[in-house]
Amino acid sequence: MKNTMQFKDKKVLILGLAKSGYAVAKLLHSLGADITVNDSSPENGNKEAAELRADDISVICGGHPIGILDEGFSLVIKNPGIPYTNPVVMDAIKREIPVWTEIELAYKISEAQIIGITGSNGKTTTTTLLFHMLSIGKKRPLIAGNIGTVSCSVAEHATPNDVIVLEASSFQLMGTETFRPKIAILTNIYDAHLDYHGTSDAYAEAKAEITNNQLEDDFFIYNEEQEAVREIAMKSRAILIPFSVSEKKEIGISVDETYIYWNGTPFINRSIIKLPGQHNLENILSATAAAILMGCNKDAIEDVLASFTGVKHRMQYVKELQGRKYFNDSKATNTLATKSALAAFDVPTILIAGGLDRGHSFEELRPFMGNVKAVVALGETQKRFAEFASSCGIEQILNAGTMEDAVRLAHALSEVGDVILLSPASASWDQYVSFEVRGDAFIEAVMSL
Incomplete structure (x- = not known):
């Protein structure tokens, strides 16, 4: 690390705790900055907030107080997910206080x-x-x-x-x-x-x-x-x-x-x-x-x-089982990503898709459904995706309640040489806390066949 003195005694507001906010607070504190951390989440059970307080770092939880910038901050470092419409961020920009990410x-x-x-x-x-x-x-x-x-x-x-x-x-x-x-x-x-x-x-x-x-x-x-x-x-x-x-x-x-x-x-x-x-x-x-x-x-x-077969949950090759190849593309939370996944294969594909219903159309997928011989639909978009698949001329369409059921049904529909692809074209939050958890459920279901 550079021997920097530019942050010594500088008054810095860190918006959003999470992993990055915690790391920024610890680093700037070690460089001699005067730190205040402000997070909208309640303080109850917030381990990171307690640890920062133990280091004599000021932490304000439970909301973003109006007028917090009146304390004379010269820099704001915000969590990337906090939008620029946030009142504190808007106030900082109005006051010409720099707003960084880490x-x-x-x-x-x-x-x-x-x-x-x-x-x-x-x-x-x-x-x-x-x-x-x-x-x-x-x-x-x-x-x-x-x-x-x-x-x-x-x-x-x-x-x-x-x-x-x-x-x-x-x-x-x-x-x-x-x-x-x-x-x-x-x-x-x-x-x-x-x-x-x-x-x-x-x-x-x-x-x-x-x-x-x-x-x-x-x-x-x-x-x-x-x-x-x-x-x-x-x-x-x-x-x-x-x-x-x-x-x-x-x-x-x-x-x-x-x-x-x-x-x-x-x-x-x-x-x-x-x-x-x-x-x-x-x-x-x-x-x-x-x-x-x-x-x-x-x-x-x-x-x-010659060896790299994909990042986990992003067109990840899982295994070949009884002549079928399984791919985990749980990161495909929109039609754009699923289009790319479908275009990657020129062999018969059983597609496992569906998830949180945000009302998005699946029409972008239509030109890429030619190699899809069967669909197993999941989650809130299950009915809509099944109707879309039917409109594409796909006759083998099944609904599944769980990922384990989806994988079992997909395997039953498949033949030697087929690809079984999880590429949901939907977010995961109707059934899973993240696309990673959804992808892990797919991998576990494949391994248990």
Whole structure:
């Protein structure tokens, strides 16, 4: 960690406790800042609040008091999930008090170079692929950010010999001022989180923060096949590394049916790649380009591409049983993600889908239902999804009450050579506390067959 004095005696308000708020409070307290933590949840049973108080850190729970900023704060660091319509955040902006998320703090204290990765889809898979490539290539990577590890905690212990591979959400990027990764990756942009950002343009502007502070000696790896991403790249000052998944290009990283090309030269034969799906080529090319720029040898990259079968709950290969292959794509909480999953297979597929009913249409899936020979529907959207599947001409449609029943029914409907895919196109909260818990239930059900 850099020997920084910029936070000493600085009065900082931390909005939202959770894992990141707790880590920020502990770090800034150790750097001599005057900390107040404010969380909307009740204090009863809040272990983190009690621990911070034991360190003489002020904690206010149970709501956001009006006028809290009257105490003279010079910085607000908020939980990424707290919207900018929050009264305290709006008041801070009105008072021209900087509002950060913790990845800005991580950047300011880090002695290690940072590779920042964002995009609507593929962030976690790209981050994980690159982490493994750098690990095998002996580049001392540390994984951080939206993938589940608090960035500032990682940066606190990073050395100049390490490299931080940081997955950044649009929520996190909005709260940055000077954040400047040595390598930035933007996998793609699709409309998402519009309830938070308000408009598609505002969402794209948040994603653009991954490269806005980069300079001429940095690198920006980007999806040149999307106009919204190309527009961001045109404004970047970094060295541009475009990727293309549709055809061979002479600049950047690209593919044809046989090879991955680096600046037009064959680099890796695609036949070794284990991770299925056209959409995963975006992730593979992004990670491979970053690994090349970091000096990874070809063998390290090939080792990962030949063995990596997916991040847990994201098109994760579970196992083959009696000639059927099982895939866990519980992270597919919307139709966009399920479209990509269905497009990954050209064999008969039994689709397990359904979950929390937000009233979203499933129509986007229609062009991708051609290989779906049977559907097992779950959750609140069970009836709607079954009706949609029927309208697509699918005759084998069953309803299930539990994941164990769904897996058992799907197996009974399947034949040798089929894929059984959990890709719900719906959130999990009607039956499970998270998509991870839902995915674990699927894995457990498969293993118990």
